[in-house]
Amino acid sequence: MKNLKTNYMGLELKSPLILSSSGLSKKTNNIITAEENGAGAIVLKSLFEEQINYMSEAALFNSIDYPEAADYIKNYSRHNSLNEYLDLIKTSVKAVKIPVIASINCISDTEWEGFAAEIEKAGAHGLELNMNVFHYDYELSSAQIEQKYFDIIEKVQASTKLPIAIKMGKTFTNLPNFIKQIKFRGIKNFVLFNRFYEPIINIDKMEMTNSSALSYEIDIKQSLRSIAIVKGMMPDLEIAASTGIHNADGAIQLLLAGATGLQLCSVLYKKGLKEFKTINEDISKWMEKNDYTSIDEFRAKLSYANIKDPSIYERFQFIKQVTAIE
Ligand SMILES: Cc1cc2nc3c(=O)[nH]c(=O)nc-3n(C[C@H](O)[C@H](O)[C@H](O)COP(=O)(O)O)c2cc1C
Numbered sequence: 001m002k003n004l005k006t007n008y009m010g011l012e013l014k015s016p017l018i019l020s021s022s023g024l025s026k027k028t029n030n031i032i033t034a035e036e037n038g039a040g041a042i043v044l045k046s047l048f049e050e051q052i053n054y055m056s057e058a059a060l061f062n063s064i065d066y067p068e069a070a071d072y073i074k075n076y077s078r079h080n081s082l083n084e085y086l087d088l089i090k091t092s093v094k095a096v097k098i099p100v101i102a103s104i105n106c107i108s109d110t111e112w113e114g115f116a117a118e119i120e121k122a123g124a125h126g127l128e129l130n131m132n133v134f135h136y137d138y139e140l141s142s143a144q145i146e147q148k149y150f151d152i153i154e155k156v157q158a159s160t161k162l163p164i165a166i167k168m169g170k171t172f173t174n175l176p177n178f179i180k181q182i183k184f185r186g187i188k189n190f191v192l193f194n195r196f197y198e199p200i201i202n203i204d205k206m207e208m209t210n211s212s213a214l215s216y217e218i219d220i221k222q223s224l225r226s227i228a229i230v231k232g233m234m235p236d237l238e239i240a241a242s243t244g245i246h247n248a249d250g251a252i253q254l255l256l257a258g259a260t261g262l263q264l265c266s267v268l269y270k271k272g273l274k275e276f277k278t279i280n281e282d283i284s285k286w287m288e289k290n291d292y293t294s295i296d297e298f299r300a301k302l303s304y305a306n307i308k309d310p311s312i313y314e315r316f317q318f319i320k321q322v323t324a325i326e
Helices: 028-036 049-062 067-095 112-121 142-159 175-184 217-233 248-257 266-271 275-289 315-323
Strands: 006-008 011-013 017-019 041-043 100-106 126-131 164-168 189-192 199-202 207-210 238-242 261-264
Touching (some): 017 275, 049 100, 126 142, 142 164, 142 175, 217 248, 248 261, 261 266
Parallel strands (some): 017 261, 238 261
Antiparallel strands (some): 006 011
């Protein structure tokens, strides 16, 4: 097996393949199996701000007869959710040698100061910040929405020294500029991209329904282009790809675009955690065939900065392609 070492979030990983935050990463046995099959790191299931609020509101509702107890019950329920999460961090850190990255999903900047500090104390090696600010508020400009992200980031940064990675959604007016503004605040690690819930309409039942939660291998395209562009413009960033990595072919494409980490989720649901082993081996075989001894030798070789004609990553090229079809 070739040397597959990579650096991500300031941590040395023995493989760029990372178990993505999901239902799979809230069970210790999966975390151990992922390590046994060659995962380089684990991102734990997210602690969701909305879930904490929901649980504390539900506890509050059940205590409606005792309004004087309301604050106590709300705080108790909040801390209960957090304590369960801290236990998951502690158990996982003990169970494996690879880095364990905690994940929080925030919608506001109100909750996280204390929580992030507790997560650091529990022994996590890093913190992934998965922000979910509502993007369709008619009254808010893009700049105002982006400010909400900065507010959350600054609050979390003030309460922990852990390396932080920002897990991004796909819908920003100017992604490189937004990332540059986050970088200016001292963050170098990004995950491109999160895969959000996308409802569709069932035309027989005339109702909204879920589309597939799991991705397909063609879904790497947006991460591929964005990573190539962002890494090309800001080479010192450490970027983990997420969405659509189902095999070594997609994984190698993303490394060539400039990824430093590769997060796997859907493929593990579809085929099992042994896919870490298969994909590591297939990356290694490709390296053997192409005379590479380390990932650093070919990472970002085809990024926006390193190809002869970077306009291939731009929309202009797309127009050329469609106008050529008759
Ligand atoms: C069942 C399921 C649960 C997930 N839970 C989380 C989560 O708690 N936090 C998070 O940041 N992402 C979560 N994700 C998103 C994944 O981490 C990942 O970013 C996304 O699925 C795209 O990667 P993929 O194409 O390999 O599935 C979840 C995805 C799935 C399918």
